[in-house]
Amino acid sequence: MKSHRKELWFHTKRRRELINITPQIREVLAESGVREGLVVVNAMHITASVFINDDEPGLHQDYEDWLERLAPEKPHNQYRHNVGEDNADAHMKRQVMGREVVVAVTGGELDFGPWEQIFYGEFDGRRRKRVLVKIIGE
Amino acid sequence: MKSHRKELWFHTKRRRELINITPQIREVLAESGVREGLVVVNAMHITASVFINDDEPGLHQDYEDWLERLAPEKPHNQYRHNVGEDNADAHMKRQVMGREVVVAVTGGELDFGPWEQIFYGEFDGRRRKRVLVKIIGE
Amino acid sequence: MKSHRKELWFHTKRRRELINITPQIREVLAESGVREGLVVVNAMHITASVFINDDEPGLHQDYEDWLERLAPEKPHNQYRHNVGEDNADAHMKRQVMGREVVVAVTGGELDFGPWEQIFYGEFDGRRRKRVLVKIIGE
Numbered sequence: 146m147k148s149h150r151k152e153l154w155f156h157t158k159r160r161r162e163l164i165n166i167t168p169q170i171r172e173v174l175a176e177s178g179v180r181e182g183l184v185v186v187n188a189m190h191i192t193a194s195v196f197i198n199d200d201e202p203g204l205h206q207d208y209e210d211w212l213e214r215l216a217p218e219k220p221h222n223q224y225r226h227n228v229g230e231d232n233a234d235a236h237m238k239r240q241v242m243g244r245e246v247v248v249a250v251t252g253g254e255l256d257f258g259p260w261e262q263i264f265y266g267e268f269d270g271r272r273r274k275r276v277l278v279k280i281i282g283e
Numbered sequence: 284m285k286s287h288r289k290e291l292w293f294h295t296k297r298r299r300e301l302i303n304i305t306p307q308i309r310e311v312l313a314e315s316g317v318r319e320g321l322v323v324v325n326a327m328h329i330t331a332s333v334f335i336n337d338d339e340p341g342l343h344q345d346y347e348d349w350l351e352r353l354a355p356e357k358p359h360n361q362y363r364h365n366v367g368e369d370n371a372d373a374h375m376k377r378q379v380m381g382r383e384v385v386v387a388v389t390g391g392e393l394d395f396g397p398w399e400q401i402f403y404g405e406f407d408g409r410r411r412k413r414v415l416v417k418i419i420g421e
Numbered sequence: 422m423k424s425h426r427k428e429l430w431f432h433t434k435r436r437r438e439l440i441n442i443t444p445q446i447r448e449v450l451a452e453s454g455v456r457e458g459l460v461v462v463n464a465m466h467i468t469a470s471v472f473i474n475d476d477e478p479g480l481h482q483d484y485e486d487w488l489e490r491l492a493p494e495k496p497h498n499q500y501r502h503n504v505g506e507d508n509a510d511a512h513m514k515r516q517v518m519g520r521e522v523v524v525a526v527t528g529g530e531l532d533f534g535p536w537e538q539i540f541y542g543e544f545d546g547r548r549r550k551r552v553l554v555k556i557i558g559e
Contacts, residue, residue: 244519
């Protein structure tokens, strides 16, 4: 069994951003030499997400509105966590969108349907944060 | 390490349906010959879900109502994604329910609690769509 | 390939509780002898969750309020599932928080960011329920 590990770093300009990281994951997979196995991609921070969906700007704006409706950022003092913090909403948004994805590797490629793309979902950005890529297989 | 891959195809009559796919996953596991390892089952489309919960019709109707409350289908024009599309809500419902499940394989069986069942959650159906089953182990 | 399996049992006093199970998962990982691989930790019951987030009491109260807002327990008769049951809300809360986490193992340790902690999320407790830990790797 082979295993391969890499960290990807992000530093967004805005508090909330969705970044397509599929090309980087493909590079890490190529480096690993794994042909059959699994890739786990996860946010290493608890106010961010890794998820799979569509790379369509209208949808990304819809996600912003929808997540703000389900777990609004403001007023900050509606959350007990926000004593010296202001990011309770980000801990909730990340639960809706998920921490990690597990993707099959087949023939050395991400085994994807036609529109699947991997995103880093930042909900409390403007600082350096990490994503972990772990690949196991043969 | 063994690996095994299979696609399952679905074509629902209704826009939204929940289908118990546990028997098919058990068949694919038996084909694989894997005794110890992991099964990943994921929707290959970004408006569908694979999740684990209870096979109880009342609960499935509750899910329908609840997901419609969290991310209503209509009016279609409330979503920026819906320019030439009408399925933005399905992209959200799938995030709540999840893209994939990862199930332990022990002694050649799905290592499940008493009520766990695997479902395909279709949120934009009436066309052919796929689920991927990937098994790794020994 | 090595594989290792353990069940953890919980019996909460309250209907809903969040329990940090990271120390137990570290013990099971040490027992397994796996240095490189994956750990899957999942609720074996469909009204409970395993998720990764922050061990901060204010946030946990915020999760309680937020999940009650998204999927209120009462009135019980708002749900079709609640015929002889009263836990439909728990089936929904668990979908928001997730069934399982998949964590990379690197150098014999959980490969975690600075604040990641694994929680058992009980949404219909006061009875014995289980979590499965499955580890594969080398």
